[in-house]
Amino acid sequence: MRPAADRMPAGGSAVAPAMPWRWPAALVILAALALAAGGLRLARSPHEGLDTARGALGAALFAEGADAPLRLLGPSARLPLPEAPKPVEMVIAVPPQPSATQAPAAAPPATAPAAVQAASPQAAAAACQRLLKRLPTISAKDCAATHLAESGAFSVQGTPLYWRDVPPPKASAQGAKAAGPAERPLRVLVVGAMHGDELTAAALAMRWIELAQDGAVASRQPVHWRFIPVLNPDGLLARKPTRVNARGVDLNRNFPTPNWERDAPIYWDKRTRRDPRRWPGPTPLSEPESRFLHTQMDTDFKPDLVVSIHAPYGVLDYDGPLPPPNRLGQLRLDQLGIFPGSLGHYGSVRQGMPVVTIELKHELHMPDDSQVLQMWRDLLRWMDNNLADAPARSAH
Numbered sequence: 001m002r003p004a005a006d007r008m009p010a011g012g013s014a015v016a017p018a019m020p021w022r023w024p025a026a027l028v029i030l031a032a033l034a035l036a037a038g039g040l041r042l043a044r045s046p047h048e049g050l051d052t053a054r055g056a057l058g059a060a061l062f063a064e065g066a067d068a069p070l071r072l073l074g075p076s077a078r079l080p081l082p083e084a085p086k087p088v089e090m091v092i093a094v095p096p097q098p099s100a101t102q103a104p105a106a107a108p109p110a111t112a113p114a115a116v117q118a119a120s121p122q123a124a125a126a127a128c129q130r131l132l133k134r135l136p137t138i139s140a141k142d143c144a145a146t147h148l149a150e151s152g153a154f155s156v157q158g159t160p161l162y163w164r165d166v167p168p169p170k171a172s173a174q175g176a177k178a179a180g181p182a183e184r185p186l187r188v189l190v191v192g193a194m195h196g197d198e199l200t201a202a203a204l205a206m207r208w209i210e211l212a213q214d215g216a217v218a219s220r221q222p223v224h225w226r227f228i229p230v231l232n233p234d235g236l237l238a239r240k241p242t243r244v245n246a247r248g249v250d251l252n253r254n255f256p257t258p259n260w261e262r263d264a265p266i267y268w269d270k271r272t273r274r275d276p277r278r279w280p281g282p283t284p285l286s287e288p289e290s291r292f293l294h295t296q297m298d299t300d301f302k303p304d305l306v307v308s309i310h311a312p313y314g315v316l317d318y319d320g321p322l323p324p325p326n327r328l329g330q331l332r333l334d335q336l337g338i339f340p341g342s343l344g345h346y347g348s349v350r351q352g353m354p355v356v357t358i359e360l361k362h363e364l365h366m367p368d369d370s371q372v373l374q375m376w377r378d379l380l381r382w383m384d385n386n387l388a389d390a391p392a393r394s395a396h
Helices: 025-037 055-061 121-134 140-145 199-214 233-237 260-271 288-300 343-350 369-386
Strands: 149-154 160-166 186-191 223-228 305-310 315-319 355-359
Touching (some): 121 149, 121 160, 149 288, 160 199, 160 233, 199 305, 288 343, 305 343, 343 355
Antiparallel strands (some): 160 223, 315 355
């Protein structure tokens, strides 16, 4: 962990170090023009160097932000797109499947998304048979109870992207008001396993589906939940689970943030030193998995809140216009900064929506049941305190 004085705030910009040589006058002029056009603005990671501290397992599975430092500005930021690395540990095989980007059948209107119908018992059982071996602490019975359904979208290798909708009940538990015919419920999108080697992220999303369905611990306002517990099934189901998808792309660097074409390749080339686990892809939204999530955010579901579950930082991150939650369970707020192409950066800057990023303490070992419940309680409390007027405020 770098000392606090050396950490950069999320909105800060890097400062170029003094050059040990003199530039010709023409180059100085070109540099000034490039700076005027807009320099590269990247936040330093407060967790720089933790890959080494975590040892071999941590280095293999470490998630967001363990990137080498970058201090570039102006002309240096305008390099060509680096050559894409070869996908690691995965063999690309695209069987004849429906288009990876096709919308679900009978796509719901953007202003009033219809509830996704639960899968048949046979379809839900097939989903659990495929995913269960990689879901820590999730039993076959618990998995079946989530009633996962195929969304109609597919991964690079043709694996269905499963989801589950939990609309607000007609009569809410513990005094929560029911959604009336003219009342728009709050929409919350929960995403797990964007990185396939973060197995606990998928398992927590599955556990929360059960809590949302049960309704014993509920928000004071009606909530329409949409869960995508495994966004990166190819990475999750690889012989050795991988952060990237089947084309070697880090999905959490593949969203269309401002100046992606300029910043993302430079960030990957210079700051991560071409780490194949953090390749942003050839273009924003180049991957079917990121396009599917982007469609949910931009047109189909249009959530008021996105909760993205990761591991293994053991902190709570946040991007967005509202006051952040200070803690969820034992996870305390520690905002990690912005990254080109990240979901938090895209959601907060392009969509103006809050994005809560949960970083569980371990990618293989789940928090105990009391923490799973406490994180859920704390999330609902923060929603009640900060999102009560979201339907009236938002321009969906």
